[in-house]
Amino acid sequence: MKKKYFGLELPMLLIISVIIIFATQMGILSQDLAGGFALMLVIGIIFYEIGERIPIWNKYIGGGILMAFLGTAVLVYFNLIPEDYVALIDSVNSKPMNFLNLFIIMLITGSILGLNRDLMLKSFAGYLPTILGGVIGAAILGILGGLIFGVSPANTVLKYVLPIMGGGNGAGAVPLSQIYERVTGDAASNYYGFAISILTIANIFAIIAGAILNNIGNSKPNLTGDKSTLLRDASEIISDEDEADTVKISIIDYCGAILLALTFYQLGKIFSDLVWDKIVPSVPIHTFAWMILFVAIANGTGIIPASLRRAAKDVQKFFTKNMILVIMVGVGADTSLAELFAAITLGNVVMALLIVVGAIFGSAIIGRMVGFYPIDAAVTAGLCMANRGGSGDLAVLGAADRMGLISYAQLSSRLGGGIILVIGSILFGLLM
Known part of the structure; x- marks a missing residue:
């Protein structure tokens, strides 16, 4: 052959x-x-x-x-x-066609609708502490690295930890720089230029770390699950065979699944831009965070027919196996190696690496305490906080062979990134 x-x-x-x-x-x-x-x-x-x-x-x-x-x-x-x-x-x-958004929409819908309902509810409940564990671990090792290279703990947290753990560029480094300008009076560009450079270094470390964690999981299977769920006791929660795994579908079901996914995204955008933004404009919640919530509700209530759930899972698999290359080429074209080289100093590289390692261990330890597999918790709540947002999530999950965990990765980038913005608002006022 x-x-x-x-x-x-x-x-x-x-x-x-x-x-x-x-x-x-x-x-x-x-x-x-x-x-x-x-x-x-x-x-x-x-x-x-x-x-x-x-x-x-x-x-x-x-x-x-x-x-x-x-x-x-x-x-x-x-x-x-x-x-x-x-x-x-x-x-x-990205813009104006934004295939990256379409990719994430399909992965979120398929991954959540493919989860057992009880499993989904229990795993989401323990995820926030796992994210916070990653942030704390990143801050601890980052500060230790800063002390080695003569960077004060305050500057380490504000200029290294926050941008790396902030949910990427558009949802992290950009709004953090705006908060910096509002609080300090200094130009946002002065903060942003360094923030995006150190974030790019950390993003590469996060991708490499994803591949390393995947290899560790392959050699030590007790540290990881099936690459689509976080919970160690998943087999005990799932008692019945999922109908979506056995139902027969036709080619036309895929169209319905795609439209369903696109509609969930638009529903999230309605709540993000039209409802929540009018109620609490100072605390924005990303469209993808709302979308995850609505897909989870739909899955939990059982209103989505088994045929559409199966079709959504198949669409997710198609995008994961084939269209990820389109995303990686797009991310590569948007990465400035000149800016990356300018930011590469021994201190910056070591501190970025320590922050990524801290995120891994912090999320793995807390994740295990709340019932998660440590490797899967480290990949999603740790590495998917310490990267460049949506595109970084896909690169990390691709390297870690865990695209089925995209919904958790997006919670890290969107919900976790929002938490970092709140922390940044407080710390800029206290430490600058």
Whole structure:
């Protein structure tokens, strides 16, 4: 049987790649969703297959997922992708097309609707303490690192821990810089420039750590579950076979599942922008946090037919296995290696690493105390706090082979990120 690469035999993959790369270099590749997807998939598949075949890298560093991310960043850094098509990749992944949002919407809906109801309710209940455990662990090791390199505990927390654990760029570093400007009177850009650089360093460590934790889990299965649930006693909670796992569905059910997922997102946006923002404008709650709540309610009440739940799980699997490469290429194109290199000093690298390690141990310890598998708690409540938000979540979960935990990862980025903003509002006033 011939080897296939994402369904393509090697000659066909090479022909397709030559056509797309030639059109790109000649400037005639269509600058729309079709052209953007074609270019991103070709880049993603090539780097993925390379990364999966490099010894050590493929098992311990991040494999094809990380290679797709870093490889694209290198292409952009050396101007090997024409500027117009770098902009096209960015527009597909984020605004205005925002495929990243669509990806997360499909994963959230499928992962939550695929959970046993009792299992879902019990695991969500213990998740907030696990997030806080990660934040505390990050602060403790971060402060220790700061003392080694002559950085005061206050500056360590404000300039290192908060931006790294803040839920990414748009939901973390940007609003933190605005809070900084409002409290101190100094320009927000002075805080943001360093914050996003240190966050980028931590994001790479978080992705690598996800791959390492996955390998630890593979060698010590008692530390991890089935990669889609956090609870150690899940088998005791689930007593009956889930109907969604056995029901027969048709191709048309997938359309209904996709529309259902999109509607949950719009419902979350209504509550985020129209309802909650009018009631408590000073404490914003992200659309994805509301969406997770509504999907969980729908699953808990049993109002979603088994056929749609099964279809939603299948759609999630399709996006997880195939479209993750589009996301990784988009994230790589948006990563400035020049800014990253400028921020790389021994002190910054070691402190960022210690903060990520602290997040791992803090969330793993508290997670185990509340009944979670420590590795899965560390990946979601720890590493998915210490990365670049939604895109960082997907990179970490991809490297850790735990895309089924996306709903928990999004709670970390959205709910956890909101907690960091509240903490930042208080600490900027007290410590600056």
